[in-house]
Amino acid sequence: MDPASLEYVEQLQQNVAELHQLGREWGMTDDEMSDCIERVLRENENVIVSPPRKSTARRIWRCIGYTPVVVSCLILGVLILFAGSSLLFVVFPSAEHYMSGKLQPYGYTIFRTIRLATLPLHRYFNITSLYDAECLVENPWYEEPTLECNWCENIKNIESLNDTKNHDLIDEFMREARPIVFKNLANVVNFEDLRGLYRQNNVVLDNAAFFRSSVPGMRSIQELFGDEVDENTLMKDGTTIHWVTRNMAGSQVIRKLFPRPTFIPPESEVALERVIFIDGHKSDHYELVVLPLQMGYYIQASGNHKVIVTPLKHCRDVCNPMQTVLKEGDILTYNPSVWKVVVMPNFQNKLSIGYAGSFSFNGLDFDLKESEDAEIQPDPDAEPQESVQEEDSKTEQT
Incomplete structure (x- = not known):
């Protein structure tokens, strides 16, 4: 076969292959494609093949x-x-x-x-309020992990310490889930200190994760620290203000007034979540919020406040509630897996400012998994250790 004929055959084969590919794209069967090609070859070569309508x-x-x-x-x-x-x-x-x-x-x-x-979502939704959210969808059936009741049944009072030098004793108390009050350990902070901190760092502190106030018309931190608000304004009956910060920048600023307590080991992690409580005269009572880490602490930065430390609901039949009056500079630390803390109404003639945070077990020579191990749980028949109870709690009844 001469070269011209070979070239024509190759071109024809290529055209047939292209027609088969085009037919498959149109959804034609092999029989339909063969019939169509044969009809074209028999008729005018200029006929345009159209795909079936279907x-x-x-x-x-x-x-x-x-x-x-x-x-x-x-x-x-x-x-x-x-x-x-x-x-x-x-x-x-x-x-x-x-x-x-x-x-x-x-x-x-x-x-x-x-x-x-998620940035394109900003065109349709304002999701900035979700930045500091702990979760996007709340689970109503979720319950915080708790410890067995034998961790609290032999604890009759709140331990009181005047210093933080005895690290072994502090570790032992925390390992046994005993609430502790560190006397006169924190700095005293008043309302003007908070106002000065805010005005120097308002750009950062305006982005609060949560703010709630019982004062009519006060809906934001900007209104809390306005020129027309002072301690006398906040001392009105029923004033209760909660201010929560969860971002890194805000937590670093608040740490200037509320530094890391000295009893927390340097190896322990301190949560970014910081909560400030401002209570006027006859304020509402409230429970301290659920803490993100294993150990919680509450600082009485200004004024005096009575708090009640109660066992969790499933242990109320075997464990006793306890109470104490926290004075300025006192710090209460407790294990939220065993205890909850209720801050009672403020009946003092001074504005109360409190601060809550949490830290991890790292550096305390034990962790939560070890605490839940039955082999190291405290002996329920053991005698409770002697402790110094606050004078105010001796005369007051729960």
């Missing part, structure tokens, strides 16, 4: 038909991955610790990517 509809239907399948497979895959990971972490807790350790160096990168990916 091919376009078939192609659209095929694309639509695959979409639910792909979406369902993706959702099913995510659910299987989540369920499998949860089951693995429950059966093998060491696997959770391993994965947490491996992903920790990439935590900032992961969450930064998520934050950047």
Whole structure:
């Protein structure tokens, strides 16, 4: 066969292959494509081949038909991955610790990517209020982990310490979940100190995660520290103000007035969440908020305040409530897995300013997993240790 004929045959084969590919895209069967090609070869070579009318509809239907399948497979895959990971972490807790350790160096990168990916949502929704949220969806059935009641049944009073030099004794008290009052350990902070701190750092402190006030018309921190507000204004009956900060910048600023307590070991983590309480005369009573870390502390920065330390609900039949009056500079520390703290109304003729925070067990020679281990739980038959109870609590009854 001469070269011209070979070239024509190759061109013809290429055209046939292209026609077959085009027919498949149109949804034609092999028989339909063969009949169409033979008809064209028999007739005028300029005839334009049109796809059957049903091919376009078939192609659209095929694309639509695959979409639910792909979406369902993706959702099913995510659910299987989540369920499998949860089951693995429950059966093998060491696997959770391993994965947490491996992903920790990439935590900032992961969450930064998520934050950047959500930026287009700002065009339609204002999500700035979610930046400091602990979770996006509250779980009404979630309960904080608690310890067994034998941790509190032999504790009859609140320990009182005048210094923080005896680290072994402090560790022992905390290991036994005993509430402790450190006397005259914190700095005294008044309302003018708070106002001065705010005015020097208002850009940072305006972004509070939560602010609630019982004063009519006071809905923000800006209004709290306005020129027309002073201690006499806040001393009115029923004034109760809660101010929560959870971001890094705000916590660093507040730390200037409320530095890290000296009894917290340097190895322990201190939570970013800082809560400031301002109570006038005959203020409402309230329970200290649920704390993010294992140990909580409350500082009485100004005025005196009576607090009641009660066991959790499931231990009220076997454990006793206790009370004390915190004076200026006192710090109460407690384990929220065993105790809850209720701040009573302020009946003093001075504005009360309190501060709450939390810290981890690191550096205290024990951790939560060890605390939950039955082998190291305190002996329920052991005699309670002697302690110094506050004079005010001896004369007052719960």
